[in-house]
Structures are given as structure tokens and as C-alpha cells.
Amino acid sequence: MADLYDKAVVSNSLSKTYSVPGARIGWIVSNDTELVDRFRVYRDYTMICDGVFNDALAVHVLKNREKVLERNRAIVLNNLAIAQEWIDNEPRVSWVPPKAVSTSYIQLDIPVDDEQFCIDLLRDQGVLLVPGSRFELPRGARLGYCAAEATLREGLARLSTALRQFD
Known part of the structure; x- marks a missing residue:
């Protein structure tokens, strides 16, 4: 959708599609760089980073998607x-x-x-x-x-x- 509509905000995660709800890793895609920066600041404020295990699990899942x-x-x-x-x-x-x-x-x-x-x-x-x-x-x-x-x-x-x- 972000490629088709310049105001689209698309979110997804590993939870449902990849059956990895415990990792709590997701992403947002948008062409609105100001909005993306606001999300990034909020993410940094609320969590700074994911756990090392969650990050490794996400990488493994996505490499084998x-x-x-x-x-x-x-x-x-x-x-x-x-x-x-x-x-x-x-x-x-x-x-x-x-x-x-x-x-x-x-x-x-x-x-x-x-x-x-x-x-x-x-x-x-x-x-x-x-x-x-x-x-x-x-x-x-x-x-x-x-x-x-x-x-x-x-x-x-x-x-x-x-x-x-x-x-």
C-alpha cells in the first residue's frame, strides 16, 4: 500500500503471519518521513531496543520466511x-x-x-x-x-x- 498511496501507513509484525507472537517485533512503512520519525522517537522512548534473543529469532524467521x-x-x-x-x-x-x-x-x-x-x-x-x-x-x-x-x-x-x- 505504501507504494500505491503516498499517505498510507502500513504496519506488520512477526506475531500472526509468522506465528511468533512472543518476539513482539514489528515494523511500520510509510512515505511520510515526518510520521516515521515520530514513530521512531516514540519507539525509542518506550523501549530503546529489542532483546537480543528476540532480535536473533526475528532474523532467523525472516531469513527462512x-x-x-x-x-x-x-x-x-x-x-x-x-x-x-x-x-x-x-x-x-x-x-x-x-x-x-x-x-x-x-x-x-x-x-x-x-x-x-x-x-x-x-x-x-x-x-x-x-x-x-x-x-x-x-x-x-x-x-x-x-x-x-x-x-x-x-x-x-x-x-x-x-x-x-x-x-
Whole structure:
């Protein structure tokens, strides 16, 4: 986008695309040098530099980005199909299917507040969803599905168990 639009500000990180959220390394690209300098000053003020391990990890991931992205894409697409099959058979859940990302928003057909539902779900089933109301999208949740296939299937089964209380 920064190459197409002179006012674009593009940000990215290792977190989602490269599946390295713990490294907390990202970047911003813009043609607006004044804005970039303001970001740089803010970054220097808040953190000065990344840890040596995080920096080395980021370099390794980016040097091997094609392999990392190929692996991640295979996991995401496989798990996306699993999540879609689950949604197709779960009457209380709908979504606009994402193309190839590791998280999405699911709409929940439930008669309770999504925040309380997610708290109860974590307590009773050990499944963590982020309530949609935290993103100003009530009656839903952020569903992450970039996990081992068995973990994803077990989590979705437990989510279905929690949803059955409303039948």
C-alpha cells in the first residue's frame, strides 16, 4: 500500500503471519518521513531496543520466511476447513469465512452477554475465547484456530458443549 498511496501507513509484525507472537517485533512503512520519525522517537522512548534473543529469532524467521510461511499456510488452511465444518454443523454459530488468517470473528446466537459466556466457557470448559464486545462486536467472539489439529477439534467440541445449554 505504501507504494500505491503516498499517505498510507502500513504496519506488520512477526506475531500472526509468522506465528511468533512472543518476539513482539514489528515494523511500520510509510512515505511520510515526518510520521516515521515520530514513530521512531516514540519507539525509542518506550523501549530503546529489542532483546537480543528476540532480535536473533526475528532474523532467523525472516531469513527462512518462505519455509515458515508455507508451513503456517498449510496449518491455517487445514484448520480453517475444520472450523468451517464445525460451524456448518453448529446452529448457534455463524461467520463470514476468512480467506487464510489464524483468527476470525464468530457470531454467537446466545441469550446471554458474550463476556459472561466467555468467562463461563473458560471456567467450565477450559476454552479461551475473546468476547466480541471487547472489539465493539457484541454477541460474538474472536476465535483463534492456529493450533494443533487435535487441540482445535477438542476446543470446538467443548465450545459446542457449552452452547448446548441454550438449546
